[in-house]
Amino acid sequence: MSRIGVAFDKARADGRAVLVGCMPAGFPTVEGSIAAMKAMVEAGVAVIEVEIPYSDPVMDGPVIQRASDIALAGGVRTADTLRIIEAVAATGAQVVTMTYWNPIERYGVDAFARDLAAAGGTGLITPDLIPDEADEWLAASDAYGLDRTFLVSPSSTDARLRMTVEHCRGFVYATAVMGVTGARAQTSQAAPILVSRLREVTDLPVGVGLGVGTGTQAGTVAGYADGVIVGSALVRCVLDAPDESAGLAALRTLSAELADGVRNPVR
């Protein structure tokens, strides 16, 4: 039983992919991040990925690092993230949380799962937690009915792909390139190969992330994946804007372009 599965089922029925848009919680402020996420929802982003800012984000490129630093410098706390999730979930959008592991361990794994479920979050994407170390999270996510998205990579062996998808619920996150988050000029050659390897071992929806930043790229990825995950390109809209309203306007424009892309898969 998956919380986020509904979004993927609906998209599948409509012949499109799910657009997942990422934004760090508390960037540029707590209220500012809620406004940004709501703008993304209104412009057609189906699933909001709320990233808990962390001091040492090793899977993130410079754009999300900077946004996370700004959020932390502004004093955002893990409890604020839960409040943001609640506010965004109240719009009817699906909310998934992306987090490095230490903030969750510090909060208490079971307590966080309980509070996340209560806030209306669907589950966690865990970039530095692999199933091998996840016993506590497996138990807590079962207890509160939360989804678990682990990452797979072009370098994952077939055995690890199989093991990882067995521990996922909701969807699996395929990292399109060997590298960190950040928009790239060209879409990945490795991603379609990784997705077809995943199709051999699972019926789970597959989300593809890392490097997608335009509507055209979103359409290309939607041609072979069930979900298109965009982070840095959206964050940059806010980061580069001269003021809040310009940031929201840029965010709406890009979100609409990406939403258009996933509705027109290039097959």
Place this chain on the structure above:
Amino acid sequence: MSADAPAGQLPDAAGHFGRFGGRFVPEALVAALDELDAAYRKAMTDDEFLAEFDALLRDYAGTPSLLYAARRFSTEVGARVLLKREDLNHTGAHKVRNVLGQALLTRRMGKTRVIAETGAGQHGVATATAAALFDLECVVYMGEVDTERQALNVARMRMLGATVVPVTTGSRTLKDAMNEAMRDWVANVDNTHYLIGTAAGPHPFPEMVRDFVRGIGVEARQQCLDLTGGLPDAVAACVGGGSNALGIFHAFVPDAGVRLYGFEAGGEGVETGRHAASITGGSAGVLHGTRTYVLQDEDGQTIESHSISAGLDYPGVGPEHAWLHDSGRATYQPVTDDEAMAAFELLCRTEGIIPAIESAHALAGARRIAPQLAAELGREPVIVVNLSGRGDKDVHTAGEYFGILDKE
């Protein structure tokens, strides 16, 4: 590598030391860590590898290092102090043992590029040295703040052919350099080995680095037997990431009568919050791929560490130390900047040896425990201190601390 590790010791096959250690990494790195683990295990039972490593340690690094009875220093502190002279190794510290081991493995894995993180620059210089010797491309990540503080070491690395990349993210110090090296590794893992400089990071690094440096303790144990006819009462070492301490502790772990003391960087005092004492002043958490003691706030965000010694200025510690602490086999205490600098000066003046400020923390610790041990044992205790590095790199810092630099 002349002595085998005692059987039945930790970590387990997945790299856990009790509740510590393991692998908290992006999946993209798992294949590389598995490859490294396999190469390392094969190497440790391969006579050819072990012979080559032994020869390099002897002919290039200059080991075994001396165990020197520091008589005048001993008189001052009230214990028979034996200094394990790792400061006399090529490149001036114990670190050369680790980089030679990992460089040999890099070549065996067919990789052509090494990357490293460095704080003060010592591990960067050691890595650049091994890269020059083995003809490997070398990129060293160093916090921008540290490149300014340690301009001479930046020049050293460049002379040795390395590229030094100043890191401008986060606090722009060692932990951020480590983040950046991880990001590089995720992107270039096909041809690149990440040559981690201490017994921390994801499995198998803590175990592997320990095994490459454990010769320190194997040598010291035998040298102490030869010199005194018995084992020491205590072994003392400084602990940042903790490789020099594990290196000298490991061979003594089965010797129940030998007390093991790790001295952390207490900075301006643990109570001030400005320190780098992860075990004394931190809590269990996950940082840089492993579960260990970490300096962190209530939300699990890493807190910046502070120490006069750049080499100890790190907000985490190797997971085996976390376990040795929990199990009670080793005792960890903080030593403040001032205590370390007093011991630094004492060694200079009594023995004519300028220690690394890191190692001065171990000397200060030995000075603290000497009267306690003497009272307990009813005789002069024998303390082996790991003099893990030489102080040439610290002359400017120490000169400023003591106010003895001539004004321009």
